[in-house]
Structures are given as C-alpha cells and as structure tokens.
Amino acid sequence: MSTLSGKNYPAWAAYLALALCLTAWPAAAGTDQARIAEREVLSNGLVLLHSEKRVLPIVKISMGIYAGQTEETAELAGLSSLTAALIKEGTVSRTADEINESIEFVGGGLSAGGGGEYTTISLSVLSKDLELGFELMSDILMNPTFPEEEIARKRAQFKSSIARQKEDPGSIAEKAFNQELYGNHPFAWPPEGTEESLDRITRAEIVEFHGKFYRPNRSWMAVVGDVSRDEVVALVDRFMKDWEPGEPARDLSVPLGFPDSRKVIPIDKKITQANIVLGHPGVHRSHPDYYAVMVMNYILGGGGFASRLMDSVRDDMGLVYDIRSSFDPHKTIGAFKIVFQTKNESASTAMNQVLHEMERIRSEKVTAQELADAKAYITGSLPLRMDSNGKVAGLLASVEYFGLGMNYLEDYLEAVQGITEDDVLRVAREYLDPDHFILVAVGDQDTITLE
C-alpha cells in the first residue's frame, strides 16, 4: 500500500490467508472452462502446466523444485535458501552482472527463493523477451558455478538479515513458535538458517545440494500468458535439453506432537506491545477434513471482519489492530495458530477472550447464517483469486505440489458446499485444543501478566 493503511490489517491479508489455503475458481466456474490448465509430463520428467492468455503481451512462469528446507539437516540449516540465492550469481557462460543486466535492461524479472517446502523460480517478461528470459532461467537452473567469493558475500548478507529480523517482535515470536512446534521437522528452523549453521555450509555442500535436487523430474513449471503450448515445449527442447533427471522426490512425513499442557514461552523485549502467537499442530492439505477446517477457521478468525476474533477482540473490546487465526497446510503436516498484538497490559484480557472463542466454537454449533456467509465468501471470491496471470501461475504451481489435479476447482466447490454446522462443530472439537498449545509472548515481561 502506498499509504498509511486503513481500518484493516495490512491490505490483502484476508485475501492472502485464503490464497494460502489454495482456494481458487475460474471466472467460468462450473463450465467447460473449469479445467485450470493443461498438464503434461515431458520426457525428462519435468511437469509442464500451461494456460494461454492472450489479452496482455506478457508471460509469467512459476517453477517449483523439490529442493526446499525439507532436504536440509539442522546442522546445515539455510542450505536450501543459500543455494537458491546463489544460482543467479554466475554460470558457466555468464557472470552475475551479465545475467542481471540482460533481464533488467528489458524490464523483466527473474528470481529464485529457497526454504519452505520447495524452491521457487519466477520469471516475468514481456512476451517479446520470452526467449531471452527462458534462456537465462534455464542457465541459472542448470549451470550455476557458485564462486567462493559470492558464497561469502551471500552468507554475510544472510547474517545481516538475521540481525534485522531481531528488530521485529513479530518475527521473533514466529521463530520461537516454529522451533517449539516443529521439533525435529526441518520447519523448526528458520529458512535462512542461523549464524552458526551458515558458517558450517561449504561450497562443496552447495554444489552437491544443487546437483542432487535441481533436477527436471523433481520440478514443475507453470507457464501463463501470451504463449502457446507448442512454443513453450520448443523452448524447453532448446534450452533444457541437457537437463538430466536425478533421484526422484521422496515424501517426508514426521508427525507432530501436541505439548503435554499449555506451554508458555515468554521473551522479554522492552516494547509497548505484547506480540502473541498461540497454536498447535493442525491438518495437512490432503486431509479429508481440510475443507471443513477451512470453513471453521473462517468463522473463528480467518475471515477478517467477518470472523469472531476480529469482531470481539478488535471491534467490541478495542484491544488489537489485527488478530487472525490460520491453519497453515503443508503436504504432510500442518499448523494452527492465532496471532495478535496488544499493549502489554492488555495481554491477559485479550488472551482470555481468545480462549473463550476457541471454547465457544467447540461447544456450540455455528449459526446457519455464519455458515452460509462463510461458504458465500469462500466460493464467491474465487474469481478474484484467478484474475491475473501472475496469480494463476502461482496457483498452478501450488496445485501441482499438493497433487490437487486439474479439476480441483470443481472438487473444491463441491467439498465446501457440502459442509454442515455439524461438520464445523466436529472439526472444531477435533482440531482445536484449548488445553494443549504453545504460547509465545514477546514483549515487556514486567507488564505482561499471563496466568
């Protein structure tokens, strides 16, 4: 936002919260347009998703690679992010400067990001520059050289970023929460690693990580915009013909445990607000209860001003600017959390209200109106989530990762519409636990009182 933002939490928040749940629907839902893209597996194992949109002379590409944090060890935390940050820093035939100058001179964008469940590569170009962009993208994927000097530079930059995050109480709280919740799972550590783990990573490990995981049969590529399927395949044939398959991706499933009781983690920082994260394990994306949980969460705290938490803790009590709950789904695990900030002295009052709302949605059915409203938004807002090429490309990449299929929009609509008040009550009881959770409170511990 260009401006001091308004009455709401940072703009788009509600929207993004739902986008994370991978909800989407084409403009022409329910018609023969419901298939969101054409999907095929190329001979080297690369999955290609293609959606032709000719209105604007632009092409957006969103790639995913099984080379995320889940392939790291705790010892070498940050390896995925560091590798992704380095692939643009020089290839066999191009210096970093040449790569950046080529793409920036034509006003395009090429970026890579590691960490999380998978590494992403994004390309954004005018269609006249697609060949140039595709060649650069292929080059950084296949031929990075990882010069020692650049590794040292990126390592130092990562450490500076880690220091900067320590100024942000919200990110301190989030890190502490993840560490406790995820235990032995790689999501326990931050994607950028730690000062110590970054020092342990050598060039040999980066080269090995890249060589092992940046492979076509571990990758999927969504192409959306002013280009035909045949043109895309021709580009792949031309620029990725030497990209050899490697070890296939494996499923990493580590079940998460609930804490034995309420586990409180206070972190002292002399600031005006208590930054609270409360939560426990949630559901994974492929779980049959996923959609019922999504509807329940919308009513509890995922639906912005249509949610109970915002209604009571902000609108009625004036205690917060923003409060929200979310079920973050991953492929094999998930997390539930409630996040808010309030002046230190109000922390206890706000907490009690939050727990009250958790109890309430577990003890009585939501009203028919609440359920109808939640479904109306979740289904009715689908066109908004697919109204740009960039959004469609990102969505397709996620749909592929979670294995939701090209008809997933129809499946989705059907699933949401079938949910009843009883379903909501059942999943609230099953997936919300007001007695076993982790509570992180960053703020002035002399003033915060949490019993």
Add this chain to the structure above:
Amino acid sequence: MMSKIWRNGGFRGFLVAALLLLFQGTAFSAYPVHEETLENGLKVLILENRKASTATFQVWYRVGGVDDPLGRSGISHLLEHMMFKGTEKHGPKTFSQTIKRAGGIDNAFTSKDYTGYFQLMSADRIPISMELESDRMTNLLLIESEVMSERDVVKEERRLRYEDDPQSLVYEEVMAAAFKTHPYHRPVIGWMSDLNSIVPEDLVEHYRTFYTPNNAVIIVVGDVDPEATMKQVRTWFGGLPPGPPLRKAELEEGPQYGERRVTVRKEAQLPYVLTVFKTPALPDRDGYALDVLSSILSEGRTSRLYKALVHEKKVALSAWAGYDGLSNGPGLFYLGGTAALGKTAPELENSLLEEVERIKQTPPSEREIQKAKNQVEAGFIMEQDSIYMQAKTIGAFEMAGGWRLVDQYVDGIRAVTAEDVNRVAQEYLQDNRKTTGILIPQKESEESL
C-alpha cells in the same frame, strides 16, 4: 504517508506502476477513461478492462493528514476507521460482512493528501458497493462508545507500526524535522497525545466538512460497461446533496538554511539512515528527471546503490532511493539504507553520499538512461495485470492534479536526457533541501538509562 513503500525501498515501483498501467499496449495515449461529473459535483472515472470478470469500485475523498486540525493529528485516519461503523440503514459491523458475503474484499487507506475506500469483487456485484458507499457518504453514525473503542484500536496500530519499529520512528522524526510550517510535519496516524484528545464531536465536524459528493471521486476499473455503470452511479449517488465549496488554505513550507539532522537512539540491531530532499512535485518538468535518477540509483540489482553499497563495499544490507512526485505539497526525494552487520551509520551515510556526488559530477551513461525508460515501459504493461493497481494509479494522479497527467508523464520520461539527470541531482540533492535521520542502535540497558 508512503511509509510502507519507501521502507521497503520500492517506492519507485509505485510511481512506475502508477504511470505505466494507464496506457494500453502500443501507443502512449492515455487509457480511454470515461470521465463525467454529476450535478452535485461528484466526479466519476471509469476504465474498462475486460481481461477477467472482476471489477474494483473505489471512492476517494480529497482529505488526508494535511487537513487534520492543530492538536487533532490522526483524525482523518480515525474517521476512515469509523466509516466502517455503520449508518441507520446499514448497522455497525455490516459493511465488510456484506461485501464478503458477495465474495468481495474491501479495505481503505489514508495518506497525507487523500482518503480512499475500495472493494474488489465479481463485476456484476458492483451495485452492492454503490449502495453501501452512497449511504455512508452522507449518513454515517458516529456513536461515542464506538469512537472511543476505535480510538483504542488506532492507538494499537500506532504502537505496532511506529512505536515498536525503530526505522519507522526515524521516518516520523525526519518528516517532523523536514517540515516546519507545512502539515507534512505531522504523521498521518497522529501523535499519541493528539489521539488521546480527539472526541466524537471533532469527527462529526470533520465528516460534515469533507465527506461530500463535491469533494469525492469515484473510480471503477474492470469488466464493466461505462454507460451502464454511469447509470447505476447516477441512481445511487445522483440524489446526494452537495456540500458547501471547500476553501483550503494555501500551504507552503518556508525556506531551509542548511542541512537538518535528527538522531534516534532505540534498541535495534543495525544502523539505519534516511535522508529526504525537498523537490518539486509533478507535473514540474524536473520531476521526470528525478524519477529517472531514482531508477538509476535504485532499480534492481544493476542499480548503482546496490552494486556499490551492497555488492562491492558490503556496507549495506539494503540501499535505495525513491522519488515521490505525486503530491499536493512539495515532492520528496528519498535516499537511505540499512547498514550491514558490523558497519556503522557514518560508513553507510558516506557511501550513500559518494554515489550522490558521483552522479552530480558526471552524467549517467546512455545505457543507464535507456534501461530506466525500458523498465518504465515494461512495468506499465505488466501492471495492467492488476485492476486494483490501475484504479489506484488513476486515483493517485487525480488527487495530485488530474488523471490526465499520466499522458504528460510518459512523454516527460521519454524526454529525459543524461544531462537532465545530472542537472537535477546538482540542483535538488543539496544541503538547503536536506534532512537526515540516523538510527543508532542501543542495547536494551542503554536505552532505559
């Protein structure tokens, strides 16, 4: 305003977006915006964009932080929050719920110069927005208990965005020092002490003064037919009575006699530097050269600041420049950065100033100029992917002097030469226009002393 944007170093992105998306593909003539003004003075701007079945409906009021009375800073922003608190016809809490039920999203924003409200949804549901927006343009309830509760919410917002964020505090301090007579001196969110003194009567007065059809602009972008949309707008807004004409004071900032400096000592990890230079605002011709200058310094990995400060000297974690020329008051040229771990504020500041000196002494290369222009043109086409950004661009230009300024903008950018960039750097990036803020990180114990 602009706090979010310049802090992320992406301010220029906004201006570029702002410009570019107003032009269709090939020719650089303005988008075919349908413009009409109703008898009650309400201006309507409609832009057809049929690439998807969605549309955005927006109402912009010509009121912002500059209009807050003395001792009541933050009132325009608080009123923006109160606009969601209901009317006789549509009770409290119903606005956003109604929009969401229609599958839409909504929000609002307040800047130093204006306040805007928007919804995004399927285009066929836009009349729902019209009904709600026309109702709250004249029938807002400002109930005391609701005002007091929302004032608390805004105080939490202030704590979140400013008091607990040391870099934002530097911004607030720099603006307060850069402007003495002009109300850009005060933060849009308001000083905490002013927020504490605002009472419901103040809001009633502010609302009656500024929320009138003749002080508002409606902007619609998306899958809509302009004629049919105008008909709906007339139905919902045509009958609203106009308010008395507004007489706004001419606001000026007096002369400055040398560099101003402020220091913030707060618990933090990394030093931070923010410098602003007062400049002309668009459509002053020099604005275009200032915009190209910011692009050469700051746009992308091949920009001068990134290459010199982040890559080569490793003195900065981030370094950036930006030009805010869409402004009713003076324009601003920003320059700043966050120090790399182990580097000091003076090291960072000196490196920033070296780059300024370099471009003051020697004009940039032709390739740098051409790259900046290419980025503007590509960005313009890319931004057409978003109807929301298109509407915000039309609105921002309209508030700063008229949406047609975008026509001049592209011509203006295309005419910029290397010598122009060199000249505006010399003319505007100098001490009598400059205010610098420095964040000196303190350990917790030091701060409490």
